[in-house]
Amino acid sequence: xxxxxxQKQQQNFFPFIKWFWIIFGAGVLSAVLIFLLASWxxxxxxxxxxxxxxxxxxxxxxxxxxxGETLGKLxxxxxxTWVDYETLPQNLVNALVATEDARYYDHSGIDARGFVRxxxxxxxxxxxxxxxxxxxxxxxxxxxDKESTTNAILQKxxxxxxxxxxxxxxxxxxxxxxxxxxxxxxxNADGIRSAARIYFGKEPTELKTEESAVLVGMLKNSSxxxxxxxxxxxxxxxxxxxxxxxKYGYIxxxxxxxxxxxxxxINFNPESHREGLATYFRMYMQRYLNNxxxxxxxxxxxxxxxxxxxxxxxxxxxxxxxRNAEEAVQxxxxxxxxxxxxxxxxxxxPTAPFLDLSKGEIDTILMNAMKRSxxxxxxxxxxxxxxxxxxxxxxxxxxxxxxxxxDSYEKDTIMTPMDSIRYYKTFLRTAMMSMEPQTGHVKAWVxxxxxxxxxxxxxxxxxxxxxxxxKPFVYAAAIDQLRYSPCYTLPDNQYSIEPGKxxxxxxxxxxxxxxxxxxxDMSLKTAxxxxxxxxxxxxxxxxxxxxxxxxxxxxxxxxxxxAVPSIALGTPDVSVYEMVGAFGTYANQGVYVKPVMVTxxxxxNGTVLFEYKPETKDVLSKDVAYAMINLLEGVTQYGSGGRLxxxxxxxxxxxxxxxxxxxxxxxxxxAGKTGTTQNQxxxxxxxxxxxxxxxxxxxxxxxxIHFNRLLYxxxxxxxxxxxxxxxxxxxxxxxxxxxxxxxxxxxxxxINLDCSQQQKDENIDTEDDLDDLDF
Numbered sequence: 180x181x182x183x184x185x186q187k188q189q190q191n192f193f194p195f196i197k198w199f200w201i202i203f204g205a206g207v208l209s210a211v212l213i214f215l216l217a218s219w220x221x222x223x224x225x226x227x228x229x230x231x232x233x234x235x236x237x238x239x240x241x242x243x244x245x246x247g248e249t250l251g252k253l254x255x256x257x258x259x260t261w262v263d264y265e266t267l268p269q270n271l272v273n274a275l276v277a278t279e280d281a282r283y284y285d286h287s288g289i290d291a292r293g294f295v296r297x298x299x300x301x302x303x304x305x306x307x308x309x310x311x312x313x314x315x316x317x318x319x320x321x322x323x324d325k326e327s328t329t330n331a332i333l334q335k336x337x338x339x340x341x342x343x344x345x346x347x348x349x350x351x352x353x354x355x356x357x358x359x360x361x362x363x364x365x366x367n368a369d370g371i372r373s374a375a376r377i378y379f380g381k382e383p384t385e386l387k388t389e390e391s392a393v394l395v396g397m398l399k400n401s402s403x404x405x406x407x408x409x410x411x412x413x414x415x416x417x418x419x420x421x422x423x424x425x426k427y428g429y430i431x432x433x434x435x436x437x438x439x440x441x442x443x444x445i446n447f448n449p450e451s452h453r454e455g456l457a458t459y460f461r462m463y464m465q466r467y468l469n470n471x472x473x474x475x476x477x478x479x480x481x482x483x484x485x486x487x488x489x490x491x492x493x494x495x496x497x498x499x500x501x502r503n504a505e506e507a508v509q510x511x512x513x514x515x516x517x518x519x520x521x522x523x524x525x526x527x528x529p530t531a532p533f534l535d536l537s538k539g540e541i542d543t544i545l546m547n548a549m550k551r552s553x554x555x556x557x558x559x560x561x562x563x564x565x566x567x568x569x570x571x572x573x574x575x576x577x578x579x580x581x582x583x584x585x586d587s588y589e590k591d592t593i594m595t596p597m598d599s600i601r602y603y604k605t606f607l608r609t610a611m612m613s614m615e616p617q618t619g620h621v622k623a624w625v626x627x628x629x630x631x632x633x634x635x636x637x638x639x640x641x642x643x644x645x646x647x648x649x650k651p652f653v654y655a656a657a658i659d660q661l662r663y664s665p666c667y668t669l670p671d672n673q674y675s676i677e678p679g680k681x682x683x684x685x686x687x688x689x690x691x692x693x694x695x696x697x698x699x700d701m702s703l704k705t706a707x708x709x710x711x712x713x714x715x716x717x718x719x720x721x722x723x724x725x726x727x728x729x730x731x732x733x734x735x736x737x738x739x740x741x742a743v744p745s746i747a748l749g750t751p752d753v754s755v756y757e758m759v760g761a762f763g764t765y766a767n768q769g770v771y772v773k774p775v776m777v778t779x780x781x782x783x784n785g786t787v788l789f790e791y792k793p794e795t796k797d798v799l800s801k802d803v804a805y806a807m808i809n810l811l812e813g814v815t816q817y818g819s820g821g822r823l824x825x826x827x828x829x830x831x832x833x834x835x836x837x838x839x840x841x842x843x844x845x846x847x848x849x850a851g852k853t854g855t856t857q858n859q860x861x862x863x864x865x866x867x868x869x870x871x872x873x874x875x876x877x878x879x880x881x882x883x884i885h886f887n888r889l890l891y892x893x894x895x896x897x898x899x900x901x902x903x904x905x906x907x908x909x910x911x912x913x914x915x916x917x918x919x920x921x922x923x924x925x926x927x928x929x930i931n932l933d934c935s936q937q938q939k940d941e942n943i944d945t946e947d948d949l950d951d952l953d954f
Contacts, residue, residue: 240490245622245778250455260373260489261370262360266384273429276427277423311354317362364397396419406443460501469485491782492780504624508628510840532605534887607879608877611875612624612759615871616870641755643753643860644856646748646894647748651765651811657718657721666704668702669714670698681719696713733771749854766868820866849866858885859885863875866899
């Protein structure tokens with residue numbers, strides 16, 4: 180009887196068991212079917228095998244310095260530079276795994292235990308997304324749909340499928356690297372390399388454990404957990420990450436307690452096109468690359484995208500020298516500008532910053548500037564009439580303008596756009612370029628005082644009158660063609676070239692800058708050192724303007740130069756870029772080397788796309804080139820550049836007020852040349868040591884903006900101090916390797932250089948004369 184009852188009970192439970200297995204099997208089959216349907220793209224497009232193998236990520240073009248530093252990047256939206264797993268610090272990987280996916284190395288894309296836990300506790304004790312799933316979402320899914328539960332579930336299923344595929348196609352290490360490279364940390368910090376540089380000012384390999392914890396903590400939500408917005412929240416999140424690292428044995432409890440109690444130190448270094456190191460140079464490189472990609476397409480015929488394709492551009496810039504150059508410019512120009520403002524107060528100059536112009540002439544300059552402005556062009560595109568556009572330039576508006584006296588060189592103010600045009604014209608501009616003469620490698624490039632507010636690059640875009648800086652071309656032609664020695668003498672008398680000679684319509688009779696003539700014989704070395712115009716006039720008369728033009732062209736000057744005698748005193752317009760290249764010919768024993776900015780370009784895979792080939796030209800023999808060096812050394816020994824070496828004039832007002840960094844007390848051999856144009860509109864200095872040629876220009880945006888006295892407006896006061904500061908900074912860092920040696924003397928020197936007795940007789944050693952002989 181009992182046996183029958185037992186059989187009957189089993190028969191009664193059989194349907195339940197049967198249906199359990201049917202439902203269970205159906206569930207399993209349904210899950211399998213759902214995953215299959217998802218993988219087939221029924222619930223939405225899925226990435227192909229090719230996309231999984233080569234996920235689309237936008238990579239910025241990176242500019243690298245010759246000493247291995249990142250100068251900056253070019254990008255549209257994604258400031259991302261790829262780094263391999265091998266360059267990630269272990270503490271960063273440990274923090275990531277401990278916080279985001281503790282069983283990362285034990286699953287194949289989906290963490291079953293985590294999934295069950297998330298279901299059981301409804302996510303209150305942690306989610307179930309693995310690192311692979313998070314990468315799948317970043318690469319292929321996007322933001323989860325929170326409005327529709329059905330869509331969110333389907334997205335999650337697709338995420339699972341893609342995660343398992345990623346696990347099949349990549350190693351665990353590659354997935355971690357991809358995830359950290361793809362994540363957006365905010366503030367243009369796309370990927371771990373940008374994040375490390377922007378938030379801590381260092382490369383990922385240099386991250387400390389507590390710094391890695393900050394960045395891993397941001398992975399939860401970089402907008403919410405951002406150290407620049409919510410410091411306390413990020414601090415607490417960092418400590419949570421450190422706690423997770425201790426929980427899973429990556430750090431000890433003692434280390435955790437120590438690190439959690441430490442201060443969170445953020446070293447914020449924003450990266451943008453208008454900030455950072457070598458901004459003017461980077462913008463030049465943008466123009467350079469735009470031309471390069473048009474001439475060098477990909478194998479399939481398409482052009483490289485300089486914002487998305489992750490090109491690596493290896494430049495010649497030395498980041499240390501670039502910093503020194505930018506610091507030298509800032510130190511001197513802020514000081515020089517203060518004196519310029521002092522001399523252009525309304526009571527001293529009612530037409531400031533202009534000199535010797537009528538109101539009508541000033542109005543014309545301002546009107547032309549208005550019509551060239553971005554604001555005018557934008558309103559013109561919007562269809563406004565010129566009358567309406569002009570009216571907007573006279574309405575006050577809030578704006579941020581440049582200001583030397585502010586910590587960030589900016590201040591907020593209210594003024595009319597027309598007033599801002601005049602305000603910006605009060606600032607003196609500058610340009611500086613430094614080059615290794617033997618290779619042509621450009622080591623430093625400063626195109627202005629602040630790229631955010633003054634975007635015109637005066638190194639290569641601007642051309643200004645050279646003044647006395649042009650005279651060495653005349654001397655080089657005379658020594659080369661007539662075999663003159665630096666000791667050769669000519670009388671310092673007013674000299675005139677008659678009408679009809681050398682293309683002159685009228686007689687040309689230049690004056691010395693001080694209006695004085697000694698009447699005595701003067702050596703070429705002394706004449707060039709002190710920019711004596713009468714000697715230069717006699718030289719160009721003897722060699723002819725055509726020979727001088729030819730010399731300048733052979734040394735890299737591309738601007739049109741008229742073959743007339745007046746070019747001897749520097750009437751042609753030249754750029755800093757070309758003048759540095761030209762003077763490099765003297766330091767490189769007569770061989771002109773075209774300035775080089777890029778040595779190599781690689782694609783994102785490291786394939787070399789371009790390697791430079793130097794462009795050189797033999798211009799002068801070694802002995803003529805060295806004779807020119809000898810002449811130019813006289814400028815710094817006892818001429819207008821003497822303040823680089825000598826200490827004098829400490830009580831002179833100009834030294835106290837605008838000769839920044841004085842005394843320089845440089846004792847090594849230096850060849851140089853100052854230059855000043857008419858009315859002190861342009862101040863130049865070119866300085867050379869055996870392995871470095873550097874040119875500096877300073878002036879106003881318009882030629883009518885200048886100092887009213889030669890004492891302040893000459894090249895020795897405006898431009899030379901930047902060179903002096905820059906070289907002192909370079910010499911302070913011996914690793915840079917700037918030479919202090921003498922220039923190399925050719926083995927066969929056929930030109931006499933021993934002018935010791937003449938120099939002793941002719942030497943000008945008074946402070947006032949040194950201040951005035953620079954024109």
